[in-house]
Amino acid sequence: MAILVVGSVAFDAIETPSGRRERCLGGAATHFSLAASYFTPVRVIGVVGEDFGPQEEAVFARRRIDTRGIEHVSGKSFFWSGSYMQNLNEAQTLRTDLNVFQSFSPKIPAEYQDTEFLFLANIDPVLQEDVRRKMPKVKMVCGDTMNYWIKDHAENLARVLKGLDALLINDTEAKMLAKESNLVLAADKILNMGPKALVVKHGEYGATAFFCDRTFPGEPSVCAFRAPALPLAEVVDPTGAGDSFAGGFFGYIASQPKLTPAVFRRAMFYGSVMGSFAVERFGTERLQQLDPAEIEERFALFRQLSHLD
Amino acid sequence: MAILVVGSVAFDAIETPSGRRERCLGGAATHFSLAASYFTPVRVIGVVGEDFGPQEEAVFARRRIDTRGIEHVSGKSFFWSGSYMQNLNEAQTLRTDLNVFQSFSPKIPAEYQDTEFLFLANIDPVLQEDVRRKMPKVKMVCGDTMNYWIKDHAENLARVLKGLDALLINDTEAKMLAKESNLVLAADKILNMGPKALVVKHGEYGATAFFCDRTFPGEPSVCAFRAPALPLAEVVDPTGAGDSFAGGFFGYIASQPKLTPAVFRRAMFYGSVMGSFAVERFGTERLQQLDPAEIEERFALFRQLSHLD
Numbered sequence: 001m002a003i004l005v006v007g008s009v010a011f012d013a014i015e016t017p018s019g020r021r022e023r024c025l026g027g028a029a030t031h032f033s034l035a036a037s038y039f040t041p042v043r044v045i046g047v048v049g050e051d052f053g054p055q056e057e058a059v060f061a062r063r064r065i066d067t068r069g070i071e072h073v074s075g076k077s078f079f080w081s082g083s084y085m086q087n088l089n090e091a092q093t094l095r096t097d098l099n100v101f102q103s104f105s106p107k108i109p110a111e112y113q114d115t116e117f118l119f120l121a122n123i124d125p126v127l128q129e130d131v132r133r134k135m136p137k138v139k140m141v142c143g144d145t146m147n148y149w150i151k152d153h154a155e156n157l158a159r160v161l162k163g164l165d166a167l168l169i170n171d172t173e174a175k176m177l178a179k180e181s182n183l184v185l186a187a188d189k190i191l192n193m194g195p196k197a198l199v200v201k202h203g204e205y206g207a208t209a210f211f212c213d214r215t216f217p218g219e220p221s222v223c224a225f226r227a228p229a230l231p232l233a234e235v236v237d238p239t240g241a242g243d244s245f246a247g248g249f250f251g252y253i254a255s256q257p258k259l260t261p262a263v264f265r266r267a268m269f270y271g272s273v274m275g276s277f278a279v280e281r282f283g284t285e286r287l288q289q290l291d292p293a294e295i296e297e298r299f300a301l302f303r304q305l306s307h308l309d
Numbered sequence: 310m311a312i313l314v315v316g317s318v319a320f321d322a323i324e325t326p327s328g329r330r331e332r333c334l335g336g337a338a339t340h341f342s343l344a345a346s347y348f349t350p351v352r353v354i355g356v357v358g359e360d361f362g363p364q365e366e367a368v369f370a371r372r373r374i375d376t377r378g379i380e381h382v383s384g385k386s387f388f389w390s391g392s393y394m395q396n397l398n399e400a401q402t403l404r405t406d407l408n409v410f411q412s413f414s415p416k417i418p419a420e421y422q423d424t425e426f427l428f429l430a431n432i433d434p435v436l437q438e439d440v441r442r443k444m445p446k447v448k449m450v451c452g453d454t455m456n457y458w459i460k461d462h463a464e465n466l467a468r469v470l471k472g473l474d475a476l477l478i479n480d481t482e483a484k485m486l487a488k489e490s491n492l493v494l495a496a497d498k499i500l501n502m503g504p505k506a507l508v509v510k511h512g513e514y515g516a517t518a519f520f521c522d523r524t525f526p527g528e529p530s531v532c533a534f535r536a537p538a539l540p541l542a543e544v545v546d547p548t549g550a551g552d553s554f555a556g557g558f559f560g561y562i563a564s565q566p567k568l569t570p571a572v573f574r575r576a577m578f579y580g581s582v583m584g585s586f587a588v589e590r591f592g593t594e595r596l597q598q599l600d601p602a603e604i605e606e607r608f609a610l611f612r613q614l615s616h617l618d
Contacts (some may be wrong), residue, residue: 183513226541
């Protein structure tokens with residue numbers, strides 16, 4: 001089934017110990033949709049400026065991503081500049097120009113109205129809520145957020161959390177959101193805020209899913225599931241790894257007839273697989289040129305890396 | 310088969326957010342031997358002072374650990390005092406009194422001479438080498454070390470590393486030893502220093518084993534294996550978690566007829582299992598009172614936590 005993502009489509013300037021790119025296609029919705037496109041049809045809602053041309057459009061088109069929901073307005077696209085020279089695990093933001101994103105008001109094309117899977121990438125929770133409200137046929141909603149919304153927009157974020165099937169954030173964000181330094185206690189608190197499941201991404205150490213009784217009603221209760229990350233000799237560019245994880249995770253779920261605990265576990269692995277590809281090249285370079293056999297090969301590698309038999 | 314550990318037997322004063330203990334039985338050899346004792350017979354070489362009495366002796370005796378190699382000398386036992394109030398992942402050492410450990414010269418009882426499995430816990434690499442040399446029948450040697458030996462006793466440590474089947478250290482130590490910030494590259498470098506396998510412990514994120522062609526000659530090459538850690542709502546006391554991991558890991562290997570890749574993978578899980586028990590109570594409290602069924606139950610939980618099917 002098709003998946004709809006609402007989030008940023010941007011240009012990034014990135015420097016890492018492996019090199020630098022002055023301008024590459026980025027944004028959460030871009031990374032997410034490319035990663036998800038290997039599993040299921042993807043639709044995007046976002047906004048871009050006049051600098052988003054045929055070359056950028058082609059990146060989506062080659063993966064058959066439906067971009068009718070990307071609004072083109074006058075001005076420049078969202079621009080972000082970051083450095084990983086000090087720490088590959090955390091970007092140092094050098095510059096953020098919201099540009100056309102500043103007045104982003106998501107509009108949902110009529111053709112998207114039947115979408116059943118919705119991903120709310122990291123944007124203003126007011127916009128996340130707005131999109132959710134306009135999509136009455138949605139059956140499963142996952143979302144992301146970040147420190148800025150957690151700290152300064154807590155009430156708006158709380159309303160979004162209530163409606164989420166899964167929240168995907170990193171360790172720091174989970175502990176900040178729960179105001180709790182132990183991850184298990186933090187997960188308990190967050191699951192009480194609304195999400196039926198919480199996926200915490202640990203960067204080079206993989207990711208953990210925490211479940212509550214409402215996650216799989218009627219299924220035997222499973223408290224948590226851990227997916228490994230692939231030990232990599234070079235992380236060229238960590239930008240978008242989390243969104244690529246989300247794309248692999250949710251894309252796989254949307255491709256399956258039913259969400260079962262086994263599907264959720266495999267989705268965690270596909271999330272980790274897509275994250276591992278994303279960081280191998282700058283920006284979305286790697287995600288643009290995967291073939292399905294590579295994905296299955298790496299999935300098998302993740303199994304070998306973590307399974308006893 | 311019996312396993313021999315050489316290392317510290319000590320008294321610890323510990324404070325953590327969960328409470329404090331003014332004096333509890335500790336030391337690397339203590340944690341290791343208790344954890345290993347659930348899998349295989351254990352022999353200990355160490356030194357204690359007059360403050361090590363029947364009560365402490367009983368802790369070993371109840372687990373049928375052979376303490377004939379623990380030398381009793383006049384003076385006080387090794388004493389360590391540490392705090393985890395700032396950071397549960399790293400002890401802040403408040404005080405270290407080497408006491409009788411200062412002039413420790415390992416003596417190997419005749420009854421230990423046939424031991425085939427040797428664990429060199431974190432002590433002066435000169436002593437590690439000395440014990441290794443005195444044990445000609447040993448078939449497999451694993452070892453630990455720490456920042457102090459890596460930084461200031463590099464040449465001595467280098468000689469020990471050459472003879473190791475597996476080195477078990479944490480992320481920080483691995484990166485320091487290899488002078489390399491990427492863990493995969495660090496592992497490559499360390500495997501070139503001698504150890505046939507490297508096990509890197511990630512604390513709350515589990516552990517990764519790195520292999521080289523010499524690890525399992527003739528077996529299909531496997532580059533790495535990751536064991537998860539159990540997400541815990543309370544880490545009462547992290548002291549000895551790494552030694553307990555080593556005890557579970559090496560104890561399981563020594564209990565098996567042959568070291569195969571499958572045995573190594575299960576050993577990683579048993580290591581993580583014993584580490585997860587160790588941190589549930591202060592000192593060795595939890596490791597003293599396990600029953601085998603609990604260990605198997607937790608092993609099953611680790612499988613459920615990490616396996617797709």
